[in-house]
Each structure stands twice: as structure tokens, then as C-alpha cells.
Amino acid sequence: MLSISILGTGNLAKHLFDAFLKAKGINVVQVVGRNKEALAQFSEHCTISQDFTTIADTDVYLMAVKDDAIAEVSKYLSHKKGVVAHTSGAIGLEAIQAVNKGVFYPLQTFTKGKPVSFQYIPICIEAQSKQSLEILITLGHSISENVHHIDSEQRKKLHLAAVFVNNFTNYLYDVGESLCLDEGLSFDLLKPLILETAEKVQRLSPKEAQTGPARRNDSESMEAHLELLNNEEHRTLYKLLSQAIKKRHEEEL
Template structure:
């Protein structure tokens, strides 16, 4: 039975907590965080504390806080024997001060109230000690069938790629929703298209899957689209993305 302590009370901390509660072989012995109200979320199933100087002993300490607070929180664990890990995609392993350190990064978007299935989520692990790496692999395996050993430099680039496919794409969904609402249309009309676009890249590359006016250099359609846009930021985005798509496929045009 692996004993773990979760440090943090945000979205990721709550999702990890829920996942580990369901896992055989894992005992969440404590949750530590500064927000007393948020700590009450963990009241029913485990001990909790807002005192970082009274952290219980565990095999793994999962720091699930904002990136700029990782080092500060890790300092409270300098006298612990367990593995101290952070859960950030963009932060180097060296942000953790204790020597027995690692990374436990679930590659997924986490939103309050939205349940996710951890079994298919890629969990990227890293550690300097072989024994620690195997412990993290075992811990990740309790909740996911998709575990990968990825170093800090690889993980930073992976996190950047994730921003493009998730954060930027979601923003574009928002732009599309605005355009629909301007005409009294439901955004639901676009959802089958969104799902099909995502489904295609399961079997072919994004470059192969690319379609649309810019892909076929349809200047007339692109000009017409620009005339329909009133927001300067949307016009800039349309031009920038169309040009990027054209350049990516210029040899085929």
C-alpha cells in the first residue's frame, strides 16, 4: 500500500484525490492546503490540514499547486524520506528542493465539476533515482494505463504542444460561439464538426486532415469571411491562421 499526501486544494488536487480514493493499493493519508474552505472538500475520506509544518509521513508527496509556489511548498518537505513530486507540465524537476524528487504530470485539462476518466490519461513521470522512478510508475499505474517516462525538457515541449491543442483551440471555440450568437444560432450546430475533426487525428496526421478555404487557397471565400468579421482581434486571427495554413501546404497548392 503506497501512502501519499496531496499538497494543494485546486482542480488537479481534487481530481487526483478522487482518482486515488478509487484505487486499490493507494492510501491518501492527508491533504494539506492553505484554503480552509476548499479543504472541507476532503473532509469525508481523509485527514486534512492547513499547517504545512505538520505534514504526515508518506511514500509520495504530490505537490499540486500553482507553478510559482512549487519551490516554496517543497521546502516544507526537506526532512521527509518519501518522494517529493510536482504535477506541473511547464516546471523543471529542479524546482523541488529535496533530493528525492520527481514529477507526476497528468496530461489532461481539469475543470471544476467535470469528471474525467484517469484510466486513459497519459501520466508523465520523472525521477533522478531509479527506485523512485519505479515507485512513481507503480503509483501512476494504479490509476492509468498510459504511463510514460519523460524528462523535463521533453515535458516542457509537450506542455507547449498541449497549450496549442487545448487552450488555443478552446479559445477559437469561444470565437465561433460568439459568431453563432450574433446570428441567433446555436453553437450546438458546430459540435458534430468539432467531434469529427478531433476523431480524424486519431487515424491520420493533422496535416493530412487539414481542410478549408486556406488549405485550398480559396481567396474569394477568405475575402468574404473577412468582410463578415467586425472584431479586430478576430480579423487578425483569421488572417494569421489562414496564412500559416497556406504556407504549410504551399507545395500542394
């Protein structure tokens, strides 16, 4: 049995808490956070505290806090024997000011109020000592089948890749919605296409899955599209992305 504390009360803290409550071999002992209101939702199943100076002793301390709070929160855990792990994609191991440092980074986007199954979510693990690594891997396996040992440099690149496939992709959905609304059309019309586009690369590589005017180097269609775009930002994006797709596939044309 592994005992854990969760530091933080936000979106990720809540999703991790829900997952670990159901996990075999894991005992969630305490949730610690400044926000009294947010803390209340955890009080039924473990102890809660607003005081970072009285954190219970557990095997693992999971810091589910903002990137710039990691160093500060870890100071309260500097004397602890358990593994002190942050959950961030962008921050190195060295930011943690504790004896047994680690990282427990679930690579997923979490939505408040939308339950998520951790079973297939990649959990990216890193730790300074072999023993801490093993503990975090055990913890990862308690909620996911998809646990990976990934170092800080790799994790930063992965987080950057996540910005492209999540943040930037979502912005393209936003542009798609604007174009629909301009014509009095519902964004609902694009939803099945959005899902299928994501499903397609579960089997095919994105390069194989690429279609469209830029892929075919169909200048006439691209010109016609540019004529339809009156937002300067959308035009620049259209040109840049089309150019990149053309370049990526030019050896095949």
C-alpha cells in the same frame, strides 16, 4: 501498498484524490492545504491538515499547487524520505527543494465538478533517482494505462503544445461562438463539428485531416470570409492562420 499525501486542495488535487481513492494498492493518508473550506471535502476518507509543518510520513508527496508555490511548499518536505513530486507541465525538477525530487504531470484539462477517467490520460513522470522513478511509475499505473518517462525539456515542450491544442483551440471556439451570436444563432450549432474535429485526429494526422479554403488555396472563399469579418482581431487571426495553412500545404497544391 504505496502511501501518499496530497498537498493542495484545488481542482487537480480533487481529481487526483478521487482517482487514487479508487486505485488498487494506493493509500491516501493525508491532504494538506491552507483553504479550510476546500479541505473539508477530503475529510471523509483521510486525515486533513492546514499545517504544512506536520505532514505525515508517506511514500509519495504530490504537490498539486500553483506553479509559483511549488518551491515554497517543497521546503516543508525537504527533510522527508519519500518522493516529493510536483504536478506541473511547465516547471523543472530543480524547483523542488527536497531530497527525492520527482514530477507527476497528468496531461489533461480538468473541470471542477466534472468527473474524469484517468485510464487514458498520459501521466508524464520524471525523477532524480531510479528508485523514485519506479515509485512514481507504479503510482501512475495505479490510475492510468498511459504512463511515460519524460524529461523536463520534453515536458515543457509538451506543455507548450498543450497550450496550442487546448487554450488556443478553446479561444477559436470562443470566436466561433461570437460569430454565431452576432447572427442570432446558437453556439449549439457548432458543437457536433467541434467534437468531430477532435475525433478526426484521433485516427488521422492533423495534416491529413486539414480541409478548408486555405488548404485548397481558394482565394475567392477567403476573400469572401474576410468581408464578413468586422472584428479586426478576428481578421488578423483569419489571415495569419490561413497563411500558415497555405504554407504548410503548398508543396501539395
